[in-house]
Amino acid sequence: MKRIFLDHASSTKVDDEVIQAMLPFFSKFYGNPSSIHAFGREAREAVDAARTHVGEILGARDDEIIFTAGGTESDNLAIKGIAYLNKDKRTTKGPHIITSTIEHPGVLEACRHLETQGFQVKYVPVDNQGIVDLESLRDSISKNTFLLTFMFANNEIGTIEPIEEIGKIAQEHDIIFHTDAVQAVAKVPIDVKKQHIDLLALSSHKIYGPKGIGALYIRNGIKVQPIIHGGGHEKGIRSSTLNTPGIVGLGKACELATKRMKKDNIYIKTLRDLLIKNILQIEESHLNGHPEKRLMNNAHFRFTGIEGESLLLGLDEQGIATSTGSACSSQKLQASHVLLAIGLDPVQAHGSLRLSLGRENTKEEITYASKAIPQIVDKLRNMSPLWNR
Ligand SMILES: Cc1ncc(COP(=O)(O)O)c(C=O)c1O
Structure with a gap:
């Protein structure tokens, strides 16, 4: 059949070139990229090159990319990591985090969790084609609002949101803007600077890379509190030994996507x-x-x-x-x-x-x-x- x-x-499906790029990092270059010996340095070089490729597809610098275990973790790190640093804004006045009703569970459930922790979240409606209601978004902003999180493109109906306009609204009000771009990367041109994006989540397995690896772009100057604590990897933002083969795979997938x-x-x-x-x-x-x-x-x-x-x-x-x-x-x-x-x-x-x-x-x-x-x-x-x- x-x-x-x-x-x-x-x-x-993982692209053949991605598989070929990953293979040596299971068997030949298996060092821990945090080690300072030659085995570690080889792995570190590959991780650095991958970071550059991920940055390139977003218009970001490589030092603005943090590797995670996927889109869900990136969303959680962005949303909780910003919320925990804004605990003082946990008052009853006005919505503090604004998102939409059509987000992926990686965003919606993170927001619902924060509601149980005393944060307020406003879920802005969309029209019958899935476009976020920008008027409702503007009306929902209060002086306590510290985070907007809106997906770049919807995973079910495919609607692409007015991300640059949302970014401008965030900038005008001095609010941090996170976007879940898991479905948009490699399909829609992304330029985090032009689109005023402060944080962006992506996932490798949606772009012909391996599963279980993703990244979070964090604009230089934006502080995020870690949600996984440990040995201080990834500038202390995301501890755990780096998944070198996965990272190499994600980097290759981004490099190919940029070209193709x-x-x-x-x-x-x-x-x-x-x-x-x-x-x-x-x-x-x-x-x-x-x-x-x-x-x-x-x-x-x-x-x-x-x-x-x-x-x-x-x-x-x-x-x-x-x-x-x-x-x-x-x-x-x-x-x-x-x-x-x-x-x-x-x-x-x-x-x-x-x-x-x-x-x-x-x-x-x-x-x-x-x-x-x-x-x-x-x-x-x-x-x-x-x-x-
Ligand atoms: C829009 C969106 N966000 C987040 C995710 C979660 O990504 P991951 O599977 O890498 O955790 C998905 C996956 O379906 C998605 O479509």
């Missing part, structure tokens, strides 16, 4: 546009999210009268991997908080399916999926009490 991976927002991004993204967008065009020919099918301000690899549909889960399973039987929500929440049966936030009702939310493309997908695969989806939708509708032709 053909196997087609259309779930690149959940994870990606333009060309890859045009190719992937062409396939994605073809997929959207084909699927929207299905009766009562709709595209969720913004029609243009969306990640070039994301297609998110809802189909009246069927359940996304059944569609996903039907496609899986035909070798096609898709998703009904974010990878982390797709095992839960509640309707996606993102889809509810853009105004869908729970039935509509449950009738949704995400397809996310990557650089190995081919036109043949898209044609195959474009034939399989209408057939399964039709079969499910024929059995559905919700479908009234």
Whole structure:
């Protein structure tokens, strides 16, 4: 059976060049990068080179990059690390942290945890295409607000947020601005200085690098309190022996992305546009999210009268991997908080399916999926009490 991976927002295949770059750091250059002997120095050099590549894709300096174990940890470090330094602003007056209703759990749960610690958090709504309501954001700012955290692009519906404008608002009010850019890196041009970003979270496994490694950009001059204490690695901000193979892999993935991004993204967008065009020919099918301000690899549909889960399973039987929500929440049966936030009702939310493309997908695969989806939708509708032709 053909196997087609259309779930690149959940994870990606590690690029062969990334694997080749990593391999020697398991067996030959296995020294601890903190050691001062030659084994350690070899590893340290590779870590330094990777740091430069990660900085390059963001328009940041290498000394502004801290390695972590992934996007979730980077988000937690940014949000809690800033909040703990602003404990004095834990009063009942006004929202102190402002975020949106459609963030990834890595941000939302960190904020909810801080609410149990006496911090106040304001969750700003989005419109029905997933764009953050900037008026509501402006109105929510009080003199106690110390942090804005807004995702660069949404992991479910792919909507790209007005990050530069949010950055400007933060700058005007002298508030620190963190963005979860896990889905945006390598897909959207990022320039942390121009976009007024103070902290930015990224993850390697979304950009053809290995799992379990990520980074946090911290603008020079911004202080972050560590959430993991230990031997003082990463300037004391993130203790634990550095994951040299992972870091080398992330560095290589960023280096490749910087080189290939333009060309890859045009190719992937062409396939994605073809997929959207084909699927929207299905009766009562709709595209969720913004029609243009969306990640070039994301297609998110809802189909009246069927359940996304059944569609996903039907496609899986035909070798096609898709998703009904974010990878982390797709095992839960509640309707996606993102889809509810853009105004869908729970039935509509449950009738949704995400397809996310990557650089190995081919036109043949898209044609195959474009034939399989209408057939399964039709079969499910024929059995559905919700479908009234
Ligand atoms: C927007 C967003 N933020 C954070 C994460 C978490 O990243 P990681 O899996 O590296 O912890 C993800 C992963 O799905 C994501 O899509």
